[in-house]
Amino acid sequence: QVQLVETGGGLVQAGGSLRLSCQVSGRIFSVYAMGWFRQASGKEREFVAAVRKSGGTTYYADSLKGRFTISRDAAWNTLYLQMNTLKPDDTAVYYCAASKGYGSPHGANEYDYWGQGTQVTVSS
16 A cells, blocks of 8 residues: 655646645655646546656646646655746646556556645735
8 A cells, every 4th residue: 555645735826836745655666656646626636747766757737837747756755746937727736646556657557556636826
């Protein structure tokens, strides 16, 4: 089992920045990719960013490239999401996820473990 705990959400004005953290514990060796997803009220969960454990390749939603950056510490104990130039449309619950497989990092159904989510609210 892998446990994921997100922190760092909150209320920020448009144009501001936030950094989300995801504390990873448990059978980290079984994880091959980690990602961030978000779900706005009344909408489906959508892919934000992901990183493969082997090689460190990163993936981003096209609409978020240049504003969001995914990173992790050397031991893969913590996953980060740096979010800059935030917009009201970025308001959502942000989830950290871990995958044991080699499937597409963009699909939520490829992930086996999920955190409880952290709320990000961007005011205009």
